[in-house]
Amino acid sequence: MGFGASFIVSCVALCWLCSLRGIQSMDNSTLRSLDDIFQEYAENSLPRRPKTGVLYNASLPSNFTGIKVSIVRLRRGSFWAKGANYSSFRMPPRIFTEPYFTRLDIVYSDLGDESSHYYSVPNYTLVAPVVGFNIYGSRNSTGQIGNLTTPVTKLNLTLLGGPILVQFPKISLPHNGKPKCVRFYLNGTVEMTNMTIQAMCAVQDQGHFSIVIRTPPPIQHVPKENKKRVNKLWIWWAIGFGVGVIGLLLFGFIILMIIRIFRKRKIGKMEKESQRNEDLGTTNVGHSRMPTASVLRTQPAIENDYFP
Template identity: 70%
Template sequence: MDNSTLQSLDDIFLEYAENSLPNRPQTGVLYKASLPSNFTGVNVSIIRLRRGSFWRRGGNFSGFYMPPRIFSLPIFTRLDMVFSNLGNLSSDYYNVPNHTLVAPIVGFNVYGSRNSTGKFSNLTTPMTKVNLTLFGSPILVQFPNFSPIQNQKAKCVVFYLNGTIEMTNMTMQDMCAVKDQGHFSIVVPYTPRVPRGPKGKKERGQLWKWWVFGFAIGVSGLLLFGFIIFTIVRVFRRRKVEKMEREAERNEGLQATNVGQSRMPFATVVRTQPTIENDYYP
């Protein structure tokens, strides 16, 4: 979306936020803005701060951890800080080429307060946006409902009004460190999805065929391996039996003869000769 549209969006949020302030807003209290139905899911809030207190103490507002020593110029006694969370409408307004948003677009803008005692009296007077200069630590941005993504390199992204985009690494606390007001999110490299049309079905069909072919090759290889093992074992056992037979033949006391296809032992027949017990003949 072009920069003029994004600037107009910030102006709309500022208008609704200012109109949501009570007649005598308390300093340091966060007020939620009422938005029209076409911004369902978007959250906008506003807080009024004393400039001197903000410089000395900083603050923790709506997920933004602001350190002390943030200088604002031009100088106003009080500052109006507007926070926004685009929620499920984030991708309708912001995008990063070749990347996917994994967190909502959040942002804040700081303006000089028109009236430090209550609602501003002249709504036609344009709000003055102040410039921020950090003399201490950076501002830390925490994103709601965000958890680190495994195996993906998440990056912080900063959207500038001039249309440029800057990406930086996240902090150890899974937050983004920024140096100025603006709009921020977290992105990961874009991963194309598998098409679901006829082409996708064809690719899945080919994948199935390759899976069946691989399974068949695996089973065939397993059977061949089993047959080889069986043959080796059988040959080994046969050789062992033959060796035992040869050893038996060398050590046998009986003679052997072939009967059919088998070799069997046999003993030589020796007839016992009759012996006369004495020399007496009747």
């Protein structure tokens, strides 16, 4: 495919992407096309003789306002020995790339405020822009400048010297909620990991990354009319509860008095019955009833007729 045909295909894909920018998340084919477009514009922004190790900003059309794309070209041996510290990524040494190319092109992207138009995580909120990088084999690895007819090749990475650290620019992490690092795959899945002690994300491969926190459940606002109705119901409930307690106490007091009256009557009846069956008389002494003996007593009599 020549340069003209490649440019036409890129323009068509660009128009298709722009028509879908209102969608919050895109499918894997759209995201793959987005990476291809970034790579194409980044490489076209390189000067005729780019300097190795210099970061060049890509020129994007107005439809991608707010998105930043840049590219750096490195020698494979230098990348293996020193790594690369550009944009938001800190790549350690001893990163093995395949297939073999003598020069590498690293394309960086920062979606900025447009991140939520391309990526989303259910039940989570993005608190940092989506940043990413992809590494390609340079088309002029053989020394031919501007060899745009050669197909671009995305390289595979094997990290032997530790993870790649991602530091997100100009973000303020919220105090509520636990932030999580998230990696977006082209098939639509996501992978979450904890942040490092330095508030960075440690990743093991190229791709797109961000920070998310769990979205709190929505607060259900009660209308004012419902609030008034609830308050009235609460007042009537309190009044009813108070009246019920007072009525219960009054009812208990009445039952207690009735029991005492019946008990007194029963005791009085028992006293009358006992008085009828008594052999000894009784008399009232103060507030008590005391038994009394009969007035008549046995007359004394002489036991025999003997007189001294």
